[in-house]
Amino acid sequence: MEDQFLILLNGLSFAMLLFLVSVGFTLQFSVLGVLNLAHGSFYMLGVFLAITVAMFMGNYAGNFWIGLLLAPLLVAAFGAFLEWSLLRRIYIRDVLFQYLFTYTWILIIDDLVLMIWGARYSIISLPPIFSAPVNFLGVTFSSYRLFIILLGLLVAGLLWFFLQKTKAGMIVRAASVNREMVGALGVNTPLLFTAVFALGAWLAGVGGVLVAPLQTAYAGMGLDIIVDCFIVVVIGGMGSIKGAFWAALTLGMLRAFGIAYVPQVEMALSYLLMAVILIIRPRGFFGREEA
Amino acid sequence: MLKVDTINTYYGSSHILQDVSLTVNQGEVVALLGRNGVGKTTTMRSIMGLTPPRSGEVYYCGHKINTLPPYRINRLGIGYVPEDRQVFPDLTVEENLLVAQRSRNSKKGEEWTREKVYELFPELAKMPNRLAGRMSGGEQQMLTIARTLVGNPDLLLLDEPSEGLAPKVVLNLLDVLKVIKKSISILLAEQNAVFALSLADRCYIMEKGKTVYEAAAEEIRENKDIQKKYLIF
Numbered sequence: 168m169e170d171q172f173l174i175l176l177n178g179l180s181f182a183m184l185l186f187l188v189s190v191g192f193t194l195q196f197s198v199l200g201v202l203n204l205a206h207g208s209f210y211m212l213g214v215f216l217a218i219t220v221a222m223f224m225g226n227y228a229g230n231f232w233i234g235l236l237l238a239p240l241l242v243a244a245f246g247a248f249l250e251w252s253l254l255r256r257i258y259i260r261d262v263l264f265q266y267l268f269t270y271t272w273i274l275i276i277d278d279l280v281l282m283i284w285g286a287r288y289s290i291i292s293l294p295p296i297f298s299a300p301v302n303f304l305g306v307t308f309s310s311y312r313l314f315i316i317l318l319g320l321l322v323a324g325l326l327w328f329f330l331q332k333t334k335a336g337m338i339v340r341a342a343s344v345n346r347e348m349v350g351a352l353g354v355n356t357p358l359l360f361t362a363v364f365a366l367g368a369w370l371a372g373v374g375g376v377l378v379a380p381l382q383t384a385y386a387g388m389g390l391d392i393i394v395d396c397f398i399v400v401v402i403g404g405m406g407s408i409k410g411a412f413w414a415a416l417t418l419g420m421l422r423a424f425g426i427a428y429v430p431q432v433e434m435a436l437s438y439l440l441m442a443v444i445l446i447i448r449p450r451g452f453f454g455r456e457e458a
Numbered sequence: 459m460l461k462v463d464t465i466n467t468y469y470g471s472s473h474i475l476q477d478v479s480l481t482v483n484q485g486e487v488v489a490l491l492g493r494n495g496v497g498k499t500t501t502m503r504s505i506m507g508l509t510p511p512r513s514g515e516v517y518y519c520g521h522k523i524n525t526l527p528p529y530r531i532n533r534l535g536i537g538y539v540p541e542d543r544q545v546f547p548d549l550t551v552e553e554n555l556l557v558a559q560r561s562r563n564s565k566k567g568e569e570w571t572r573e574k575v576y577e578l579f580p581e582l583a584k585m586p587n588r589l590a591g592r593m594s595g596g597e598q599q600m601l602t603i604a605r606t607l608v609g610n611p612d613l614l615l616l617d618e619p620s621e622g623l624a625p626k627v628v629l630n631l632l633d634v635l636k637v638i639k640k641s642i643s644i645l646l647a648e649q650n651a652v653f654a655l656s657l658a659d660r661c662y663i664m665e666k667g668k669t670v671y672e673a674a675a676e677e678i679r680e681n682k683d684i685q686k687k688y689l690i691f
């Protein structure tokens with residue numbers, strides 16, 4: 168029983184990381200209509216920027232927190248610049264151009280990372296306050312992973328509040344069904360698109376920083392996470408925030424319990440789930456029905 | 459107030475509007491009549507910047523607007539009510555209005571607030587929390603108009619508001635528009651000429667992407683030859 172609970176907590180922490188990254192991906196898609204294949208590369212930038220901040224600060228205990236504050240902001244600024252300077256020029260183009268364009272940025276960012284950070288594999292140490300595990304509801308669990316779960320839930324809550332209760336959030340929801348009409352009603356859509364793209368990039372950056380102490384960083388890790396994002400978005404429903412949350416949870420659990428019970432086929436499980444969903448409910452948990 | 463000067467608009471390579479010109483004066487209701495597919499909607503979209511004309515100019519209150527993005531055109535005071543309603547289906551009535559709400563300096567004192575709009579559309583006041591996608595066609599039509607009103611336009615582009623509505627709802631709509639036209643100039647595209655002529659001061663008749671006839675509404679109401687020729691009744 169305790170074991171299962173521990174697996175559940177591990178699954179939750181993985182799910183929250185996945186949610187943070189894929190919700191940005193799905194948000195960008197729902198408002199801009201562009202599948203940003205380079206979204207995973209923004210996540211990777213978050214990881215490497217966190218490493219750089221940690222190196223700058225040396226052994227200063229607060230380096231992780233400064234990284235968590237700074238790195239996602241830098242990633243968001245980079246995203247905003249990319250949208251403003253280049254991406255907005257291809258909204259009217261065929262989606263193939265859009266895929267080609269965002270795919271190109273996977274390659275560019277991978278090379279940038281190799282140039283700046285090199286091919287070394289690096290990892291940062293856990294912030295000191297998370298060095299000891301905690302006793303949580305009767306099990307001994309990594310305090311850092313517990314922090315990830317809580318932060319993920321907090322971000323999910325804030326996003327929900329923003330989208331449901333603020334005027335800007337309503338505009339985002341309106342734009343996700345009808346961009347043209349939102350513009351005709353006086354909303355500065357170019358600015359909205361830049362802001363949403365930056366928010367998506369920021370979320371990827373947060374996910375990246377959180378992963379930095381858990382996983383060694385390598386150029387190319389963006390491609391790995393984008394595959395997971397795709398699975399989340401397909402299962403949850405294209406462009407659905409709620410869908411991203413529940414799909415990330417499902418996938419996180421599947422992976423955690425898969426590793427525990429059927430490690431040989433764990434890798435295949437998420438693809439299998441996606442295939443099943445595609446067959447029985449092609450629009451995913453919360454996807455919009457095709458008009 | 460609005461001057462459309464020999465515009466040509468294309469969808470891809472198909473040439474839709476051919477040298478269309480028209481004007482709307484302050485306080486006027488101008489109807490754009492014509493059958494299916496003659497280019498009424500395209501004219502509206504050209505003015506609004508949604509399908510910008512490839513040549514020709516559009517002026518609004520002294521501003522040249524044919525190169526501006528739709529949101530700038532809206533902020534200058536042109537409100538757009540699209541033909542197929544296009545309410546935001548996942549948003550409530552109240553949220554649909556909030557998204558569009560915009561105050562403009564020129565309107566101080568006589569702004570369309572949500573309260574005033576609810577007074578004009580008592581049906582909407584009864585269901586502020588209803589999802590727009592769950593409403594009837596007539597209710598959605600009222601909501602699109604209400605949504606554009608809270609943006610406080612000085613000129614309203616109304617595209618076939620009577621389309622697909624039950625006769626009783628059309629009468630209700632007529633009453634509403636009679637109130638609106640007291641303070642807002644209107645360019646009204648319609649296939650339903652009887653409906654349009656009961657509101658309009660002046661009319662343009664369109665055929666195949668061109669404005670072919672212009673007259674006072676009264677004149678068209680009385681001239682059976684014109685009615686027959688353009689088969690608009």
Ligand SMILES: Nc1ncnc2c1ncn2[C@@H]1O[C@H](COP(=O)(O)OP(=O)(O)OP(=O)(O)O)[C@@H](O)[C@H]1O
Binds near residue numbers: 492618649
């Ligand atoms: N998106 C589009 N792509 C290509 N052609 C289009 C498009 N929209 C409209 N058209 C064509 O442009 C012409 C004018 O269409 P428009 O919608 O402006 O007519 P309308 O007068 O508004 O007709 P209706 O009374 O049916 O609303 C039509 O021949 C139509 O087939």
Ligand SMILES: [Mg+2]
Binds near residue numbers: 498499500541617618
């Ligand atoms: Mg039309």
